[in-house]
Amino acid sequence: MGKDDVKLMTMWASPFCMRVKVALAEKEIAYEEIQENDLLTCKSDLLLKSNPVHKQVPVLFHDDKPICESTNIITYLDEAFPAKPLFPECAYGRSRARFWADYIDCKVHPAGRAIWSTKEKDEVEAAKNNFLEIMKYLAGTLGDKDYFNGDKFGFVDILLIGLTTWFPAYEKYGDFKLEDHYPKLAAWITRSWARETVSESLTSPEKITNLVIMLRKMHGLE
C-alpha cells in the first residue's frame, strides 16, 4: 500500500456505486474495485467493519481510511484530488450543485422504485405521475444547457447519470417514455452516455431491467 492507494467497494446494480465509478474515471484516479456480490443475504466482514452504521455500498478506501455515502465520497474525491474539478468554482454555484444533489438523492430512486414495486394499476399510475413531477424540476434546471454543470460534465450530472440505468425499467412498468415528456432531459442522458467515463462505468440498463423482472417475480408481481 502506497500513498493514494484507492479502493472502491461496489455492487453491480447499485446506481450509487456507479456514480462513484464515473467520478473516479472523470478525475482519472486509478483504483481497485472490490465487488460485493450478495448484499441481500450475506454482507462481507470488510463491508460490515468499514460501514458499521449503514452497512451499505459504496465504500471508498483512501490509504485504508473508509469514506461512506456516495455523494459524500464524490465530494471527498473532488477535495482530496483537486485536478479536474467536478464542482463549480464559486460558492453560490457549489450551493446550487449541492441543492440539486440533495434533491436527486431524496427523490429520484425511491420514486422510480414505487413504479415497479406494485402491480395495482392506480398505484403504478400515481407513482409514474410522481416520478414525472420530480423530473419536471430537473428538466427545468437543466434548461438548454448541455449539462447540469453548464458546458462541462460535473457533479450533478455524475449524481444523476448512474440512476438513469434504472429508467428503462421505470418506463417499462410505468408505460411511458421520458423523451415524450422531457426531450431535453432525454437528450442529456444520450449525450452523457456518449462519454467513455460513463459508458465504461455504468451497468447496462438491460441488465438492470432483467434484475427488476427477477425482483418482481420474487415478490409475486410478475
Place this chain on the structure above:
Amino acid sequence: MPAIEDSGVVVLGWWVSMFTTRVRIALAEKGISYEYIEEDIPNKSPLLLKHNPIYKKVPVLIHKGKPICESLIIVQYIHETWKEGYPLLPSDPFLKSQAAFWADYIDKHIYQVVKLTWDSKGEEMQKRVEEFLGYLKVLERELGEKPYFNGESFGFVDMALICYYSHIIGFGKIGNFSVEKDTPKLFAWATQCMKRESVSMTLADPNKIYELLIEIRKKNGLED
C-alpha cells in the same frame, strides 16, 4: 426602491425550526450581521415562496439577492464565502467527509423526533422512543470522550445536532425519557454547547417548544 433581500444577508426563518436555529448559530459563530425575517408559518410569505419555490420551507439565506436553501448547504455556503473568523468545517478533506457523514446521519434519524411528537402515543410511542434512544446512543458512541463531535472545538456536527436539543427535551417529557439519565455524555456535551453565546442566544426556549408540542398533540387527539 431596492428589495429588502438585495441588501447584504437576510435569513427567512421560524422560531420553531431547528434548521433555522442551525443557520443562525453558524452566522453567530462567524460574527456575520444579517436581517432576520420571522415567517408566520403556515402563512408563508411571497418572499419565501419566491426564493424556495420547490420546497417552500425555511430556512432560506439570501445573500446579495441570491437564495440558498437547505440548512446544511447554507452552513457550507457560509463557511466557503466568509473564510475569515471561526472555521465551521475542518479543512482536511477526510475530516470534512466524516463531519458530512454524521450531519447526514443526524438529519436522517434525529429529525424523526418532530414526527414522533406530533403523531404517536401509547405503546407505539414507546416503541419509537426505544428506536430514537438507539440513534442517540450511536451518536454518544461517536462523541466518545471528546468535548465536542469536532474534537476540542465546536464544529459542524455539533451545530447539526444541538439545534434539535429543545425538541429532544420536549419529546423526552412526552415520551418519558431523560437525556440526562439515558444519554449522560450527550447531556454533558449539550450543557457545554449551551455555554456558547451563539447557541444560548439562538436555541428556542425548551418550555415554549414543549407547550407547542402539547398544543399540536391535543389538536391531533393525542392528549386529553
